Amino acid sequence: MSTSIIRAVCPHDCPDTCALHVTVTDGVATEVRGDPDHPTTAGVLCTKVSRYTERTYHKDRLLYPQKRVGKKGEGKFERISWDEALDAISARLKIVAVKNPLAILPYSYAGTMGLVQGDSMSHRFFHQLGASFLDRTICATAGGTGYKYTVGARIGTDIEQTQNAQLIIIWGGNPIASSLHFWMRAQEAKRKGAKLIAIDPYRSLTAEKCHQHIALLPGTDAVLALGMMHVLIQDDLLDHDYIAQYTLGFDQLKQRAQEWPPERAAQVCGISTEEIIDLARTYGESAKRGEASMIRMNYGVQRVHGGGMAVRNIACLPALVGAWRHAAGGTQLSLSDSFPKNMAALQRPDLFPLGQQQRTINMSTIGDDLMQESSDKFGPRIEALIVYNSNPVAIAPESSVVAQGFAREDLFTVVLEHFQTDTADYADILLPATTQLEHIDAHSAYGHLYMMANNAAIAPQGEAKPNTEIFRLLAQRMGFDDPCFSESDDQIAAQAFKKDDTRAIHFDWNSLKKAGWAKLRVAEAPFAHGGFLTPSGKCEFYSQSMLDDGLDPLPTYIPPYESRLSNPELAKKYPLAMISPPARNFLNSSFVNVQSLRDTEGEPHLDIHPVDAAQRQIASGDRVKIHNDRGSFVALARVTDKARQGLVVGLSIWWKKFASDYKNANEVTSQRLTDMGGGPTFYDVLVQVEKVQTP
Numbered sequence: 001m002s003t004s005i006i007r008a009v010c011p012h013d014c015p016d017t018c019a020l021h022v023t024v025t026d027g028v029a030t031e032v033r034g035d036p037d038h039p040t041t042a043g044v045l046c047t048k049v050s051r052y053t054e055r056t057y058h059k060d061r062l063l064y065p066q067k068r069v070g071k072k073g074e075g076k077f078e079r080i081s082w083d084e085a086l087d088a089i090s091a092r093l094k095i096v097a098v099k100n101p102l103a104i105l106p107y108s109y110a111g112t113m114g115l116v117q118g119d120s121m122s123h124r125f126f127h128q129l130g131a132s133f134l135d136r137t138i139c140a141t142a143g144g145t146g147y148k149y150t151v152g153a154r155i156g157t158d159i160e161q162t163q164n165a166q167l168i169i170i171w172g173g174n175p176i177a178s179s180l181h182f183w184m185r186a187q188e189a190k191r192k193g194a195k196l197i198a199i200d201p202y203r204s205l206t207a208e209k210c211h212q213h214i215a216l217l218p219g220t221d222a223v224l225a226l227g228m229m230h231v232l233i234q235d236d237l238l239d240h241d242y243i244a245q246y247t248l249g250f251d252q253l254k255q256r257a258q259e260w261p262p263e264r265a266a267q268v269c270g271i272s273t274e275e276i277i278d279l280a281r282t283y284g285e286s287a288k289r290g291e292a293s294m295i296r297m298n299y300g301v302q303r304v305h306g307g308g309m310a311v312r313n314i315a316c317l318p319a320l321v322g323a324w325r326h327a328a329g330g331t332q333l334s335l336s337d338s339f340p341k342n343m344a345a346l347q348r349p350d351l352f353p354l355g356q357q358q359r360t361i362n363m364s365t366i367g368d369d370l371m372q373e374s375s376d377k378f379g380p381r382i383e384a385l386i387v388y389n390s391n392p393v394a395i396a397p398e399s400s401v402v403a404q405g406f407a408r409e410d411l412f413t414v415v416l417e418h419f420q421t422d423t424a425d426y427a428d429i430l431l432p433a434t435t436q437l438e439h440i441d442a443h444s445a446y447g448h449l450y451m452m453a454n455n456a457a458i459a460p461q462g463e464a465k466p467n468t469e470i471f472r473l474l475a476q477r478m479g480f481d482d483p484c485f486s487e488s489d490d491q492i493a494a495q496a497f498k499k500d501d502t503r504a505i506h507f508d509w510n511s512l513k514k515a516g517w518a519k520l521r522v523a524e525a526p527f528a529h530g531g532f533l534t535p536s537g538k539c540e541f542y543s544q545s546m547l548d549d550g551l552d553p554l555p556t557y558i559p560p561y562e563s564r565l566s567n568p569e570l571a572k573k574y575p576l577a578m579i580s581p582p583a584r585n586f587l588n589s590s591f592v593n594v595q596s597l598r599d600t601e602g603e604p605h606l607d608i609h610p611v612d613a614a615q616r617q618i619a620s621g622d623r624v625k626i627h628n629d630r631g632s633f634v635a636l637a638r639v640t641d642k643a644r645q646g647l648v649v650g651l652s653i654w655w656k657k658f659a660s661d662y663k664n665a666n667e668v669t670s671q672r673l674t675d676m677g678g679g680p681t682f683y684d685v686l687v688q689v690e691k692v693q694t695p
């Protein structure tokens with residue numbers, strides 16, 4: 001018997017990007033554990049990934065290529081050989097490409113965050129083909145854009161400082177579920193006396209464990225931040241020296257904040273005036289005392305119409321009180337721009353045919369876009385769709401339109417997957433992909449500062465192949481002869497980070513593979529002495545770039561499309577706001593098919609406040625229908641004041657095929673986009689809820 005420990009990386013879309021130790025005995029992975037020496041992983045994994053072998057060796061893993069034999073969406077397939085599959089795909093892509101390659105669309109997101117399996121060979125392939133580009137907006141572009149206007153780049157407080165903070169504001173995030181290793185450090189800070197405050201419409205697992213919970217209405221965070229600015233200025237809880245040296249536009253900001261006395265802000269946010277005054281004073285006074293006050297923002301704040309502006313407003317706060325002076329102060333939304341990734345080498349945009357027209361499709365409106373006919377404005381109708389690392393039929397908004405698009409008989413759809421997801425059901429050709437234990441990859445992270453290496457622990461299951469290999473083989477069949485199409489995964493991984501960049505100068509792929517991880521060389525407190533990456537080099541309270549892009553250059557409020565205050569007519573019909581944030585035991589729609597994890601989540605639930613439930617004669621355990629003009633889905637009611645009055649919460653993202661009505665929360669979400677960044681508005685939804693009468 002031979003047993004070894006392989007160094008690997010969690011590939012999932014989670015800020016923590018854990019370092020893994022995979023125990024392999026006689027070629028079989030028997031256990032996946034957190035690397036005890038990796039500082040942020042600290043030997044701990046979440047429940048999902050500690051069950052990784054259950055997912056890898058799942059009886060439903062796709063093990064060989066298949067072609068559709070039933071109707072689209074029916075999920076009936078027949079086994080074929082790799083040659084047959086690849087020949088069929090390349091033949092069809094050639095036919096479409098001769099007419100217009102822009103009619104081909106790749107659709108992918110963060111099923112794996114790996115730079116090799118996610119961002120390299122596939123991009124090279126579609127660039128060479130001259131296909132449409134995909135704007136990958138589904139998660140974070142609204143907030144990312146708002147943050148960049150203000151601070152300049154997605155750079156912020158290092159998670160490894162968290163335990164040194166005296167005040168931690170967790171704003172629009174539920175780290176117990178979605179960033180466990182940040183939460184572990186926040187707990188350490190709490191034990192050392194730090195105060196924890198959660199800002200969230202829902203009493204999430206995290207909000208429940210904080211000292212204070214401010215349950216504002218969804219989509220009103222921008223106003224809470226404006227109300228805080230008002231109080232900070234009025235009470236002079238400011239760091240005048242920091243403002244003078246390192247910020248731009250304070251006088252204009254001051255005027256703007258005047259418009260938002262806490263009384264007015266409180267009305268919009270649906271909270272008390274005292275809560276706003278108290279929050280601002282707690283924040284400002286903590287900074288005045290010279291303490292480290294940290295705001296951990298998360299993406300929950302930016303899935304609404306004004307989501308970009310909300311992040312921008314919040315991102316102004318640390319500069320007002322000088323919180324960036326401390327390594328454990330400031331704010332973190334994402335650290336992705338800390339990494340000197342070499343995207344040009346990985347993706348080779350230069351392969352795109354010279355002089356050919358380009359087109360970009362926003363992944364958040366895939367439903368509408370699949371339904372578009374050819375036109376001058378839109379360009380050619382989408383005729384071929386290649387999906388990998390994503391499950392759009394479950395996760396994209398306004399699902400009924402998405403499903404209608406995928407059901408088009410004239411659309412040629414290829415899906416690369418581990419499992420027969422809701423999306424795979426619509427494939428013409430379904431290809432088996434390897435999991436993280438079966439391929440190699442290089443990783444950056446968005447919640448810590450380590451470059452990471454994933455070694456293959458086991459052989460591919462069945463006939464599964466890495467995404468890279470699938471696109472390599474397709475490139476051969478398409479006749480693409482650039483040498484980059486013959487690079488091995490190791491050769492690609494070795495190009496992941498820019499070696500001449502001071503942050504990664506110590507990067508060497510072979511040694512990274514042995515060590516598993518290496519920290520970037522970056523400053524401990526990124527903006528302690530200014531150095532913002534905006535055009536002015538300052539934290540921009542006033543942003544000329546925003547004005548140039550047609551936005552208000554100052555912090556402001558952009559109300560939700562759908563809320564009682566902003567759309568009272570609609571609210572008459574659909575009076576309840578609905579959000580559908582991540583369930584603890586799923587990762588987006590990944591893991592929903594892992595029995596032990598699904599058992600823990602039970603059936604799809606809807607949390608509803610006792611007053612709202614009573615008005616509708618709903619009791620816990622009742623089957624309820626959640627609906628609006630876009631559609632409906634069914635869930636089991638949980639009557640609880642965790643959901644504030646006027647709000648319902650359906651933890652997500654369920655596979656439709658595991659729901660009694662074959663539907664999920666995205667039936668009622670809309671394809672309208674955020675104020676900036678072209679993001680989706682998953683949490684900007686009004687619905688009505690009623691009990692389903694059982695015969």
Ligand SMILES: Nc1nc2c(c(=O)[nH]1)N[C@H]1C(S)=C(S)[C@@H](COP(=O)(O)OP(=O)(O)OC[C@H]3O[C@@H](n4cnc5c(=O)[nH]c(N)nc54)[C@H](O)[C@@H]3O)O[C@H]1N2
Binds near residue numbers: 175219581587
């Ligand atoms: N277990 C688990 N972990 C995950 C994921 C998962 O699906 N499951 N998903 C991963 C991905 S892709 C991402 S992007 C991140 C997600 O990270 P986040 O978007 O930060 O998601 P959550 O941590 O669930 O926190 C969202 C919280 O925001 C709250 N919220 C909703 N609307 C508003 C609002 O308008 N204002 C405020 N202040 N709060 C609001 C919700 O109630 C919820 O508690 O997590 C990653 N980690």
Ligand SMILES: Nc1nc2c(c(=O)[nH]1)N[C@H]1C(S)=C(S)[C@@H](COP(=O)(O)OP(=O)(O)OC[C@H]3O[C@@H](n4cnc5c(=O)[nH]c(N)nc54)[C@H](O)[C@@H]3O)O[C@H]1N2
Binds near residue numbers: 138
């Ligand atoms: N209602 C609602 N909808 C949401 C959200 C919400 O909060 N509420 N959150 C949104 C957010 S933040 C996000 S990020 C998106 C996430 O949406 P997606 O990025 O689509 O994430 P998943 O649903 O996890 O699907 C990823 C798929 O990739 C597959 N996969 C993993 N690794 C590989 C690989 O190496 N090769 C191949 N070929 N496939 C692989 C997995 O099996 C899985 O089926 O969903 C969004 N949708």
Ligand code: SF4
Binds near residue numbers: 010012
């Ligand atoms: S999902 Fe997040 S917490 Fe869980 S193992 Fe992966 S990186 Fe770590």
Ligand SMILES: [Mo]
Binds near residue numbers: 013138140
């Ligand atoms: Mo996400």
